[in-house]
Amino acid sequence: MSLESVYGQVLNEHNLHPFHKGETEGATLMLEGKNPSCGDDIILQLKVSEDGTIEDGSFAGSGCAISQASVDIMLDLIIGETKERALELVGEFMNMIHGKATEEEIEDLDEAGALKDISHMPARVKCAVLGWHTLEEMLK
Amino acid sequence: MTDNKYRADFPIFEKHPCVYLDSAATAQRPRVVIEAEKEFYETMNANPLRGLYDLSVKATEAYERSREETASFIGAESPDEIIFTRNTTESLNLVAYSYAMNFIKPGDEIVTTVMEHHSNMLPWQAAAEKTGAKLLYLEPDEEGNFSDDEIVTKINDRTALVAVGHVSNVMGCVNPVKKIAERAHRYGAVVVVDGAQSTPHMQVDIKQLGADFFAFSGHKLMGPMGVGVLYGRRDLLEKMPPFLTGGEMIESVTLKKTVYAAIPHKFEAGTVNAAGAFALAAAIRYLKAVGFDEIRQTEDRLVELIFEGFAKSSHIHILGSKDPKMHNGIVSFTMDDVHPHDISSILDADGINIRAGHHCAQPLMEYLKVGSTARASVYLYNDEEDIQKFVEKTLKVRRWLGLES
Ligand SMILES: Cc1ncc(COP(=O)(O)O)c(C=O)c1O
Numbered sequence: 286m287s288l289e290s291v292y293g294q295v296l297n298e299h300n301l302h303p304f305h306k307g308e309t310e311g312a313t314l315m316l317e318g319k320n321p322s323c324g325d326d327i328i329l330q331l332k333v334s335e336d337g338t339i340e341d342g343s344f345a346g347s348g349c350a351i352s353q354a355s356v357d358i359m360l361d362l363i364i365g366e367t368k369e370r371a372l373e374l375v376g377e378f379m380n381m382i383h384g385k386a387t388e389e390e391i392e393d394l395d396e397a398g399a400l401k402d403i404s405h406m407p408a409r410v411k412c413a414v415l416g417w418h419t420l421e422e423m424l425k
Numbered sequence: 426m427t428d429n430k431y432r433a434d435f436p437i438f439e440k441h442p443c444v445y446l447d448s449a450a451t452a453q454r455p456r457v458v459i460e461a462e463k464e465f466y467e468t469m470n471a472n473p474l475r476g477l478y479d480l481s482v483k484a485t486e487a488y489e490r491s492r493e494e495t496a497s498f499i500g501a502e503s504p505d506e507i508i509f510t511r512n513t514t515e516s517l518n519l520v521a522y523s524y525a526m527n528f529i530k531p532g533d534e535i536v537t538t539v540m541e542h543h544s545n546m547l548p549w550q551a552a553a554e555k556t557g558a559k560l561l562y563l564e565p566d567e568e569g570n571f572s573d574d575e576i577v578t579k580i581n582d583r584t585a586l587v588a589v590g591h592v593s594n595v596m597g598c599v600n601p602v603k604k605i606a607e608r609a610h611r612y613g614a615v616v617v618v619d620g621a622q623s624t625p626h627m628q629v630d631i632k633q634l635g636a637d638f639f640a641f642s643g644h645k646l647m648g649p650m651g652v653g654v655l656y657g658r659r660d661l662l663e664k665m666p667p668f669l670t671g672g673e674m675i676e677s678v679t680l681k682k683t684v685y686a687a688i689p690h691k692f693e694a695g696t697v698n699a700a701g702a703f704a705l706a707a708a709i710r711y712l713k714a715v716g717f718d719e720i721r722q723t724e725d726r727l728v729e730l731i732f733e734g735f736a737k738s739s740h741i742h743i744l745g746s747k748d749p750k751m752h753n754g755i756v757s758f759t760m761d762d763v764h765p766h767d768i769s770s771i772l773d774a775d776g777i778n779i780r781a782g783h784h785c786a787q788p789l790m791e792y793l794k795v796g797s798t799a800r801a802s803v804y805l806y807n808d809e810e811d812i813q814k815f816v817e818k819t820l821k822v823r824r825w826l827g828l829e830s
Pocket residue numbers: 449450512513514515542544545590592593594619621622642785
């Protein structure tokens with residue numbers, strides 16, 4: 286595995302210039318996700334409409350490049366989608382990080398597919414899934 | 426080619442070539458240690474202390490000889506004062522459970538420091554809770570020094586026990602154990618020293634230090650995993666109840682009454698790690714043959730090279746003393762805008778192994794106001810090439826993350 290395949294443009298871009306960092310006005314859901322062994326810590330906020338569409342979302346907190354970029358990419362993907370679709374993406378992402386996703390699933394994950402080689406870095410899996418795991422807890 | 430003449434003694438560098446800079450977590454083992462463990466199992470394996478036949482006697486003798494060598498290594502008066510445990514953590518817990526929880530009273534004070542490894546902190550939190558004693562923490566300055574004022578105010582006639590690390594696993598600094606012990610002894614307090622990070626790097630003399638208990642791990646000084654040591658002053662060990670009970674630690678047992686074995690066996694319940702102790706003695710002999718002066722020279726030179734290399738970046742900050750000679754091979758650092766886990770992953774891609782995280786010292790991290798840190802630690806088998814590779818790659822980490830071009 287080459288280093289570029291993880292610390293590439295997509296990850297760096299989302300880490301350095303996160304699109305969704307901050308607060309969500311009128312948020313309906315909020316949950317803190319923690320990774321005590323690393324000290325990664327995020328607070329995820331979502332605004333979900335009555336019909337179950339994720340209208341907006343954001344994250345706050347601090348952590349490594351992988352955890353930060355991963356949650357920003359995730360928010361890109363799920364904003365505008367239904368809760369069900371978001372949970373489907375979470376399932377695909379978890380499969381990918383555990384090295385079990387199909388080509389189609391990885392394709393479906395779009396930019397998040399850039400994180401697929403983290404499946405070869407066992408120590409960093411927890412960082413990559415922190416945001417996704419928090420999202421799943423929130424929506425379930 | 427390496428200029429380090431000891432490196433060839435370590436099979437790992439042949440079988441898994443890497444830049445190993447995590448010796449503070451566990452050291453690599455020289456061939457003589459690996460061979461010793463093998464020799465025990467091939468030539469003297471039997472359950473020691475139990476059998477009456479020749480092989481078991483041989484195993485027992487090997488085990489007890491290792492105890493003697495360990496005693497003389499740290500300057501204990503008698504091998505009876507050396508208890509083999511699994512590691513430093515178990516040694517410190519033994520003191521907390523068998524000594525502190527039985528002899529400390531409500532209203533007494535236990536003093537430790539914010540710099541401690543969790544292994545030398547959690548047992549005292551438990552002991553304080555159980556006995557109703559109050560737990561106080563000595564606070565160091567930024568470079569890891571304790572002021573006299575701090576020592577004098579917090580150690581006083583209420584103090585029953587003081588637990589202090591000899592060398593910090595984060596900052597690498599040597600703590601003023603002798604001064605702290607003198608103060609503690611003036612009030613009759615017992616002094617417990619965590620020697621996990623000092624024993625691999627310096628000649629320890631427990632009498633000179635003033636330690637009533639002294640704990641260390643075999644694996645950090647090139648011995649095998651799974652064998653640790655607790656030194657305890659004879660009179661203290663004799664009055665303490667056993668930590669664990671069962672086989673091998675009794676004089677006689679009836680259904681009504683048990684008479685415990687004498688020290689040290691009172692504290693070694695169950696089948697012991699005799700092969701581990703035998704190999705630990707081999708590690709001690711290896712350490713002595715190399716010599717602590719030689720080890721210190723190598724470490725100081727390599728740490729100085731890291732300091733020089735890191736000075737090229739204004740974004741890297743080393744924790745603790747600004748003097749490379751005060752680090753005992755340990756360099757913890759932070760990098761602006763970069764999480765330590767990203768540093769270690771980026772280095773790992775080139776086979777450079779360092780530690781990242783809170784190093785089991787979360788209270789210290791909070792005290793120093795750093796979330797977590799990266800840590801490189803060197804030992805006698807590292808060479809300049811290791812450091813060159815490490816420094817070069819570390820200086821490029823911010824570029825890898827797109828923070829610099
Ligand atoms: C200062 C200090 N104390 C205690 C320990 C615990 O040692 P062990 O894990 O061998 O019990 C360590 C090792 O990480 C240490 O560095």
